[in-house]
Amino acid sequence: xxxxxxxxxxxxxxxxxxxxxxxxxxxxxxxxxxxxxxxxxxxxxxxxxxxxxxxxxxxxxxxxxxxxxxxxxxxxxxxxxxxxxxxxxxxxxxxxxxxxxxxxxxxxxxxxxxxxxxxxxxxxxxxxxxxxxxxxxxxxxxxxxxxxxxxxxxxxxxxxxxxxxxxxxxxxxxxxxxxxxxxxxxxxxxxxxxxxxxxxxxxxxxxxxxxxxxxxxxxxxxxxxxxxxxxxxxxxxxxxxxxxxxxxxxxxxxxxxxxxxxxxxxxxxxxxxxxxxxxxxxxxxxxxxxxxxxxxxxxxxxxxxxxxxxxxxxxxxxxxxxxxxxxxxxxxxxxxxxxxxxxxxxxxxxxxxxxxxxxxxxxxxxxxxxxxxxxxxxxxxxxxxxxxxxxxxxxxxxxxxxxxxxxxxxxxxxxxxxxxxxxxxxxxxxxxxxxxxxxxxxxxxxxxxx
Numbered sequence: 011x012x013x014x015x016x017x018x019x020x021x022x023x024x025x026x027x028x029x030x031x032x033x034x035x036x037x038x039x040x041x042x043x044x045x046x047x048x049x050x051x052x053x054x055x056x057x058x059x060x061x062x063x064x065x066x067x068x069x070x071x072x073x074x075x076x077x078x079x080x081x082x083x084x085x086x087x088x089x090x091x092x093x094x095x096x097x098x099x100x101x102x103x104x105x106x107x108x109x110x111x112x113x114x115x116x117x118x119x120x121x122x123x124x125x126x127x128x129x130x131x132x133x134x135x136x137x138x139x140x141x142x143x144x145x146x147x148x149x150x151x152x153x154x155x156x157x158x159x160x161x162x163x164x165x166x167x168x169x170x171x172x173x174x175x176x177x178x179x180x181x182x183x184x185x186x187x188x189x190x191x192x193x194x195x196x197x198x199x200x201x202x203x204x205x206x207x208x209x210x211x212x213x214x215x216x217x218x219x220x221x222x223x224x225x226x227x228x229x230x231x232x233x234x235x236x237x238x239x240x241x242x243x244x245x246x247x248x249x250x251x252x253x254x255x256x257x258x259x260x261x262x263x264x265x266x267x268x269x270x271x272x273x274x275x276x277x278x279x280x281x282x283x284x285x286x287x288x289x290x291x292x293x294x295x296x297x298x299x300x301x302x303x304x305x306x307x308x309x310x311x312x313x314x315x316x317x318x319x320x321x322x323x324x325x326x327x328x329x330x331x332x333x334x335x336x337x338x339x340x341x342x343x344x345x346x347x348x349x350x351x352x353x354x355x356x357x358x359x360x361x362x363x364x365x366x367x368x369x370x371x372x373x374x375x376x377x378x379x380x381x382x383x384x385x386x387x388x389x390x391x392x393x394x395x396x397x398x399x400x401x402x403x404x405x406x407x408x409x410x411x412x413x414x415x416x417x418x419x420x421x422x423x424x425x426x427x428x429x430x431x432x433x434x435x436x437x438x439x440x441x442x443x444x445x446x447x448x449x450x451x452x453x454x455x456x457x458x459x460x
Contacts, residue, residue: 023149056121278403
């Protein structure tokens with residue numbers, strides 16, 4: 011009974027971590043937390059229901075039904091995954107509600123199994139609670155390594171196989187039992203979703219955020235988001251089907267990228283030249299390339315998403331011209347504000363281009379989704395990390411296409427920070443270039459007046 015409690019708790023916690031990622035991709039990161047809260051509620055409801063089923067009042071009967079319930083839970087994991095993938099496409103209006111209801115079903119069944127197991131021997135509840143908590147801890151800790159190792163959806167098939175293995179273990183004393191015979195067929199069938207590429211591809215996300223996704227050149231699942239590369243010239247990196255970051259074809263000396271000198275996004279470099287640069291949210295590397303073209307001698311590339319870092323240093327290394335491997339570039343895996351707060355050295359230019367996260371991280375739906383880079387304290391810290399005459403440069407979505415709310419927010423924060431620092435005329439320390447009909451604005455700040 012202890013092994014049932016341990017494994018089912020582990021599977022449910024691992025499933026909740028995976029579905030946090032899945033709902034962040036298919037819908038939005040703000041939906042993931044709500045869905046997982048309802049799933050946990052379903053788990054508790056299932057456990058409560060186990061105490062009200064009249065036919066299971068007998069402890070022995072409760073124990074006998076567990077080998078049957080585990081294969082049902084195993085299959086429900088895959089069925090719910092398939093349904094969640096396709097419901098939003100089939101029903102745009104009710105897809106999110108229906109997908110949430112479907113996501114709750116395995117949790118209800120898992121809670122029912124846990125309740126049944128505990129109720130079979132109520133005198134041992136303290137020991138059972140220990141194994142329940144131990145399994146939950148193991149599932150929470152093992153979920154992210156499993157998702158990375160299986161590169162996403164195949165992790166669901168692994169969890170299903172684990173449940174089948176426990177069911178077969180419970181039936182070892184009587185291999186003629188129905189549950190054992192069912193598991194003998196299901197184990198090799200579900201193994202195809204792990205080891206057969208064509209079958210495993212059926213688990214992949216192909217529809218998200220109201221549109222059919224382009225077939226990706228590569229797909230990397232990491233704790234910070236699902237990273238895909240699409241397009242050709244240029245390629246684009248997307249995190250959870252959004253958060254576009256261009257990857258420009260490099261070449262030996264970046265001879266094909268001189269157009270970056272004329273880009274509005276490189277306003278900071280137009281105020282240079284700058285030798286020491288920090289790029290916050292370096293992504294596909296276009297800001298790094300621009301800094302190299304402009305003659306920067308030292309570039310700190312700060313990127314929190316290890317999936318992006320892996321794509322740029324391995325899969326897209328040749329296409330990008332090994333931008334992250336240049337001798338001037340140092341790749342730093344860290345959150346932007348945390349990195350800058352711990353720095354003692356100062357920079358000539360700090361570049362932050364569209365540093366936004368629309369993904370629910372594997373550590374929790376809101377763990378990294380809120381950006382604390384756009385606050386008065388953060389902006390003050392960034393300005394303090396500049397050398398005399400140094401420039402802090404932001405790119406924000408805006409322009410005539412999207413409105414100027416984000417740009418106005420940065421300017422309002424900058425005005426507040428500059429006044430706190432004793433600047434009587436903040437407008438002389440800020441420069442904003444609005445893109446009109448386009449959707450990209452640039453803001454540059456400097457402690458010294460322009």
